[in-house]
Amino acid sequence: MQAKGRVFKYGNNVDTDVIIPARYLNTSDADELALHCMEDLDADFVKNVRPGDIMVAGKNFGCGSSREHAPMALKAAGISVVIAETFARIFFRNAINIGLPILECGEAAHDIEADDTVEVDLGAGTITNLTKKRTYQAQPFPPFMQDIIEADGLINHIRANLR
Amino acid sequence: MGMTMTQKILAAHAGLDSVEPGQLIEADLDMVLGNDITAPVAIREFEKIGITDVFDKAKIALVPDHFTPNKDIKAAEQSRLLRTFAAEKEIEHYFEVGQMGIEHALLPEKGLVVSGDVVIGADSHTCTYGALGAFSTGIGSTDMAAGMATGRAWFKVPSALRFELTGKPGQWVMGKDIILHIIGLVGVDGALYQSMEFSGSGIAYLSMDDRFSMANMAIEAGAKNGIFPVDDQTLAYVKEHSTKPYRVYEADADAHYEQSYTIDLSTIRPTVSFPHLPDNTRSIDEVGNVRIDQVVIGSCTNGRIEDLRMAAGILKGRKTAKHVRLIVFPATQAIYLQAVREGIAEILVEAGAAFSTPTCGPCLGGHMGILAEGERAVATTNRNFVGRMGHPKSEVYLASPAVAAASAVTGRISDPALLEGKE
Numbered sequence: 001m002q003a004k005g006r007v008f009k010y011g012n013n014v015d016t017d018v019i020i021p022a023r024y025l026n027t028s029d030a031d032e033l034a035l036h037c038m039e040d041l042d043a044d045f046v047k048n049v050r051p052g053d054i055m056v057a058g059k060n061f062g063c064g065s066s067r068e069h070a071p072m073a074l075k076a077a078g079i080s081v082v083i084a085e086t087f088a089r090i091f092f093r094n095a096i097n098i099g100l101p102i103l104e105c106g107e108a109a110h111d112i113e114a115d116d117t118v119e120v121d122l123g124a125g126t127i128t129n130l131t132k133k134r135t136y137q138a139q140p141f142p143p144f145m146q147d148i149i150e151a152d153g154l155i156n157h158i159r160a161n162l163r
Numbered sequence: 164m165g166m167t168m169t170q171k172i173l174a175a176h177a178g179l180d181s182v183e184p185g186q187l188i189e190a191d192l193d194m195v196l197g198n199d200i201t202a203p204v205a206i207r208e209f210e211k212i213g214i215t216d217v218f219d220k221a222k223i224a225l226v227p228d229h230f231t232p233n234k235d236i237k238a239a240e241q242s243r244l245l246r247t248f249a250a251e252k253e254i255e256h257y258f259e260v261g262q263m264g265i266e267h268a269l270l271p272e273k274g275l276v277v278s279g280d281v282v283i284g285a286d287s288h289t290c291t292y293g294a295l296g297a298f299s300t301g302i303g304s305t306d307m308a309a310g311m312a313t314g315r316a317w318f319k320v321p322s323a324l325r326f327e328l329t330g331k332p333g334q335w336v337m338g339k340d341i342i343l344h345i346i347g348l349v350g351v352d353g354a355l356y357q358s359m360e361f362s363g364s365g366i367a368y369l370s371m372d373d374r375f376s377m378a379n380m381a382i383e384a385g386a387k388n389g390i391f392p393v394d395d396q397t398l399a400y401v402k403e404h405s406t407k408p409y410r411v412y413e414a415d416a417d418a419h420y421e422q423s424y425t426i427d428l429s430t431i432r433p434t435v436s437f438p439h440l441p442d443n444t445r446s447i448d449e450v451g452n453v454r455i456d457q458v459v460i461g462s463c464t465n466g467r468i469e470d471l472r473m474a475a476g477i478l479k480g481r482k483t484a485k486h487v488r489l490i491v492f493p494a495t496q497a498i499y500l501q502a503v504r505e506g507i508a509e510i511l512v513e514a515g516a517a518f519s520t521p522t523c524g525p526c527l528g529g530h531m532g533i534l535a536e537g538e539r540a541v542a543t544t545n546r547n548f549v550g551r552m553g554h555p556k557s558e559v560y561l562a563s564p565a566v567a568a569a570s571a572v573t574g575r576i577s578d579p580a581l582l583e584g585k586e
């Protein structure tokens with residue numbers, strides 16, 4: 001699976017309250033959530049994001065609440081993959097479970113800048129910075145998680161196994 | 164290699180003799196929890212699986228506590244989804260408004276979690292039950308759906324950090340101060356993917372309510388869970404609240420910890436987390452002059468009876484400062500009733516508090532006390548992220564109920580010890 005897009009870059013500890021503030025959680029409609037994605041941190045994000053764009057951030061991305069609405073909102077807003085130095089663990093689970101690709105790579109997280117164009121090969125875990133002409137290698141997923149991703153999310157994985 | 168308490172509980176629930184950090188396992192679940200924000204998403208996912216029944220009607224808890232009593236029409240629709248699903252699937256532990264409380268205070272109180280359990284909840288503060296010597300952790304809605312269907316969940320066995328607690332905390336130091344101090348020490352990602360294992364002779368001085376508020380905030384250090392050893396106090400609590408069978412697990416003497424910290428409780432000062440991260444801590448002696456507009460006492464961290472007693476002890480015969488709004492929300496109906504019976508409610512209302520029915524309310528900026536632009540609150544809650552309690556340009560300072568109550572009186576962040584004698 002390939003993704004290619006322009007980069008939105010943020011710092012450390014991007015928390016779930018800024019990804020999608022709780023005041024909008026009285027709905028679980030992904031498209032409605034996407035309208036408010038990141039607005040407390042970057043009011044122009046929703047206006048500027050295009051389908052396929054890539055988010056890059058520092059440490060502990062997605063820390064805070066367990067709201068699956070956070071990866072849902074990012075995905076519905078058009079983000080194709082999130083690259084971070086590290087992810088908070090519940091966000092990490094949720095992203096895999098709903099099929100939002102994420103990659104952990106400190107080098108890429110440091111090096112890539114806002115508005116760079118980046119290409120990602122999820123199968124191989126390679127990240128190519130087309131603007132800076134550099135390639136970074138992320139940790140590939142363990143086989144157990146690859147199964148979930150290949151089944152297109154945890155629910156489909158379970159449905160297949162229950163049959 | 165020896166195992167930590169967490170590793171032992173996980174091994175037992177995965178049917179394995181031993182596990183190692185990093186190992187992927189599937190474990191049997193003793194309880195699966197969801198609320199009015201996360202369960203609606205889980206219910207929709209559950210329905211996609213295409214089975215009719217949940218794995219065990221007695222092992223699922225649905226608690227509409229976040230936007231309830233329903234704050235608006237959309238919230239009402241979400242709550243109705245829970246209610247209908249609970250009725251249809253005959254879920255035993257569904258708690259309607261009037262019986263409902265904040266989930267992480269409610270589940271232990273109702274005896275739904277005991278020592279040795281494995282619990283997942285679609286809420287990040289599910290780690291609270293580590294106070295009982297259970298393994299509990301927050302997960303997302305899809306995991307909750309899978310858990311309701313299969314009674315199992317996948318976990319990566321965590322490595323561990325040990326916190327050896329020694330000494331006796333001072334008069335005004337509560338569990339909250341200790342955990343804020345620890346988060347300040349290790350940072351908001353200091354325990355990422357790891358378990359925080361508390362041990363040591365200092366634990367004997369911590370009440371169950373102290374331990375609940377400490378385990379509650381393990382997630383604020385990025386941890387998968389926080390866990391306390393089971394002692395006489397734990398067993399007394401479990402026996403008082405539950406008839407469920409419990410199991411006591413102890414860490415092996417040669418268990419491996421990535422790092423060990425020794426924390427002398429007698430040296431900890433009341434501690435405050437400044438905006439906008441829980442690890443931005445300062446001792447009460449270093450806070451300076453911070454004028455506040457609102458004080459919130461409650462939440463799954465500090466809405467228990469001892470928290471309210473502490474606040475009432477400080478506010479008795481005193482008044483909330485003129486420019487401060489004091490909002491108190493007991494975590495459960497039982498705590499509310501006890502506060503009424505003990506005269507705590509009366510003291511707080513006389514001091515000028517708005518005394519609320521149990522709800523998450525202002526803790527997540529939901530309702531019942533939202534901050535305007537530029538306003539500052541001292542809160543006994545657990546997160547002070549940008550916009551957490553309202554306007555993105557408002558500020559939340561995290562503190563104990565003692566500091567919060569003292570601050571309500573003076574109108575600025577204050578040391579409860581300095582209030583003595585100044586009526």
Ligand code: SF4
Nearest residue numbers: 265462463523526527
């Ligand atoms: S009180 Fe606050 S932290 Fe606790 S469950 Fe409710 S919203 Fe979450």
